[in-house]
Amino acid sequence: MIDWPSWAGPVAHFILHTGLPLTAKIAAASVIASTVVGIVLGTLLTIDFLPSRALIRLYIEVWRGLPLIVTLFMTFFALPVTALHWRFSPWVAASIALTLWGSAQVAEATRGAVQSIPREQHEAAAALGFGWVGRHAFVILPQAFRRLLPPLVSLLVNVIQNTTIASLIGAIEVLGAAESQETRLAGPPPAGIVEIHAFEIYGGVMLLFFAISFPLTRLAGHLERRLL
Amino acid sequence: MHVLASFDWAVLWDNRGEFESGFWKTLEVSASAIAGAFVVGIVLGASRAHRLPVVSWLAAIYVEVIRNTPILVQAFFIFFGLPQITSLFFGTLTFKPILLSPFTAAWLTLVIWGGAFNTENFRAGFEAVPQRYREAGRALGFSRRATFLNITLPIGGRIALPSSINTCVSVLKNSALIGPAISFPELTEHAYSVETVTFRAPEVFFALAVIYLTVVWTLSALIRLLEARLALPEARRVRLRRQIRPGEAV
Numbered sequence: 001m002i003d004w005p006s007w008a009g010p011v012a013h014f015i016l017h018t019g020l021p022l023t024a025k026i027a028a029a030s031v032i033a034s035t036v037v038g039i040v041l042g043t044l045l046t047i048d049f050l051p052s053r054a055l056i057r058l059y060i061e062v063w064r065g066l067p068l069i070v071t072l073f074m075t076f077f078a079l080p081v082t083a084l085h086w087r088f089s090p091w092v093a094a095s096i097a098l099t100l101w102g103s104a105q106v107a108e109a110t111r112g113a114v115q116s117i118p119r120e121q122h123e124a125a126a127a128l129g130f131g132w133v134g135r136h137a138f139v140i141l142p143q144a145f146r147r148l149l150p151p152l153v154s155l156l157v158n159v160i161q162n163t164t165i166a167s168l169i170g171a172i173e174v175l176g177a178a179e180s181q182e183t184r185l186a187g188p189p190p191a192g193i194v195e196i197h198a199f200e201i202y203g204g205v206m207l208l209f210f211a212i213s214f215p216l217t218r219l220a221g222h223l224e225r226r227l228l
Numbered sequence: 229m230h231v232l233a234s235f236d237w238a239v240l241w242d243n244r245g246e247f248e249s250g251f252w253k254t255l256e257v258s259a260s261a262i263a264g265a266f267v268v269g270i271v272l273g274a275s276r277a278h279r280l281p282v283v284s285w286l287a288a289i290y291v292e293v294i295r296n297t298p299i300l301v302q303a304f305f306i307f308f309g310l311p312q313i314t315s316l317f318f319g320t321l322t323f324k325p326i327l328l329s330p331f332t333a334a335w336l337t338l339v340i341w342g343g344a345f346n347t348e349n350f351r352a353g354f355e356a357v358p359q360r361y362r363e364a365g366r367a368l369g370f371s372r373r374a375t376f377l378n379i380t381l382p383i384g385g386r387i388a389l390p391s392s393i394n395t396c397v398s399v400l401k402n403s404a405l406i407g408p409a410i411s412f413p414e415l416t417e418h419a420y421s422v423e424t425v426t427f428r429a430p431e432v433f434f435a436l437a438v439i440y441l442t443v444v445w446t447l448s449a450l451i452r453l454l455e456a457r458l459a460l461p462e463a464r465r466v467r468l469r470r471q472i473r474p475g476e477a478v
Contacts (some may be wrong), residue, residue: 065444067404069416070437077429083234154473161298168300168408175301182308198308206297206305213296 011181011201014209019177026091026163026173030098031130031156037099038106039148043136044127045111056107063104069165072097076169094166098159105158109151113144127136146227157213178205233318239428243397250418256405257331257414261338263330265399268339268402269346269392270385275371276347276378277384278352287347294344295473297400300409307333307410308320330412338404342399345473353388354380385458390455397447415439 063071076093079086088096117140127141149193167176182201185192240247272287294299311327328336357380365375407417419436423429 061445062441065441065448066437067401067416067440069408070433070440071418073420073423073429074437076422078433081318081427150350152430162299164300165405175298175304178306196308196312198304199310199312202301202305202309205301206293207311209297209301210293214292217292217296 007185007195007197008200011178011197012140012183012204013203015174015177017094018172019114019174020190022091022166022176023160023163023173024170026094026098026166026171027156027160029095030102030159030163031152033099033154034102034106034159035152037103039110039141041103042107043114043141046114060104060107063100064108066101066102068097068162069168070093071100072165072169078107078117083161090166090169090171093169094163094171096159097165098162101162102155102159105155109148110144113147114140116147117143132168149227150220150224153216157216157220160212160216162208174205178202230360234430235434236428237431239422239426239431243302243422243426243432246418246422247435247439248417250415253413253418254287254400254415256401257334257338257412258396261335261342261403262399264335264339265342265395266392267348268343269350269395270381272347273354274344274380276351278350278376291344291347294341299341300338300405303333303337303406305411306337306340306415320382333410334403334406334412335415338399338402341402342395345395345398349388349392349395350384351475352391353386354384354385357384386458388461389458390451393447393451393454395452397444399415400447401440 014155031094032037041059045053047053072094075096076088076090077169079088109185114136121143122135130139163173164175166173170176172180181194182198186194186196188194253358253453266309272283275283276287278284298365307328307330326463361379361383362375366372370378403414406412406414407414411417413421416436419432423432
């Protein structure tokens with residue numbers, strides 16, 4: 001039985017009960033929004049109409065090209081000052097930045113998946129009287145979704161890891177919570193104990209992320225081998 | 229577009245020195261980290277491809293740990309955690325002993341991170357070299373070492389190059405994340421400090437985005453060019469993967 005030091009309990013409790021739920025919230029919001037926006041944009045990208053294709057291509061290249069932190073600073077610091085005056089709380093700003101980035105990734109994957117469906121499927125659906133929307137929603141996308149599954153699991157892994165950038169704008173997610181606890185312990189009593197435990201705390205955070213991320217990474221690899 | 233029209237461009241011109249020194253710092257740390265990541269990737273990639281006992285297993289664990297943990301936590305662990313442990317060895321635990329400068333910590337994080345992904349890139353590249361090439365080398369009397377240096381490395385490296393340059397672009401983008409995290413004054417950190425002084429966030433971050441996109445898009449175009457030039461007829465199956473890889477994208 002390991003004899004845990006007395007400071008470890010409250011630190012772990014704060015990280016798991018205050019930090020982890022916010023990380024889950026940001027990750028869930030971003031993954032759901034990225035999937036929806038990305039699948040719509042990726043499907044529209046397969047239409048052979050130059051202006052719409054150029055616009056979506058620009059969207060993909062911009063949000064994939066920018067470092068995530070630049071996108072985050074733009075949504076959190078720049079948008080409130082522009083003429084629009086949009087102001088977001090840190091977790092919303094982080095979710096928006098992750099969604100812009102994630103939807104660009106999903107759109108690119110969706111385009112490939114939709115184009116991999118044979119022509120005959122389009123023609124057969126059209127012959128049955130489906131319009132463009134019905135054809136894609138009921139015939140093409142359900143088949144393309146099989147191919148989308150591995151990239152979507154990879155996206156989930158990346159989004160969970162990248163939620164940590166929210167700590168840079170003050171969100172108390174897992175890393176933000178760990179940082180605040182590390183600073184608290186280093187401070188004087190009564191809150192702190194004037195000890196530095198950065199190694200244990202950030203090492204623990206790495207273990208936590210590894211425990212979440214490793215099974216998902218294996219799942220993504222497994223799906224890729226099974227479905228392609 | 230009236231957002232752009234309301235921009236005060238003079239703010240950017242007045243602070244051009246900040247952007248300039250940040251830009252060079254970003255290039256400096258990225259270029260030196262990319263060099264280190266190549267060395268790590270080639271050495272560990274070769275050990276993985278040739279299934280060297282122990283080294284290969286350790287390399288596999290290293291790769292899994294790095295790609296399954298956020299780079300930001302890795303940076304915090306290296307910058308704040310390592311000095312604590314090293315100071316324990318010297319017997320005194322002073323308040324925040326800084327043994328790593330922000331530059332060293334940022335460089336080390338990027339090398340460790342990029343090295344893990346390059347290990348995978350070069351492993352795939354070396355494994356894609358047809359077995360008979362190596363057998364031919366051995367039959368001609370090349371030692372194992374000479375076979376690797378003269379056959380596997382040039383051909384496998386050529387196969388791995390596009391995807392490893394992709395990793396290099398990610399290293400450069402990741403430096404933007406580490407700067408604000410550990411107060412290392414690269415481009416993003418400089419832009420952030422300009423913003424806190426001038427309160428002109430739209431102009432500052434718009435300029436920042438333009439700079440990063442210029443660099444990243446130029447490098448991406450270069451990758452596509454290289455990919456076309458370097459393609460080997462026998463190596464079609466290892467194509468540059470544009471799909472999302474766990475842990476890689478930032």
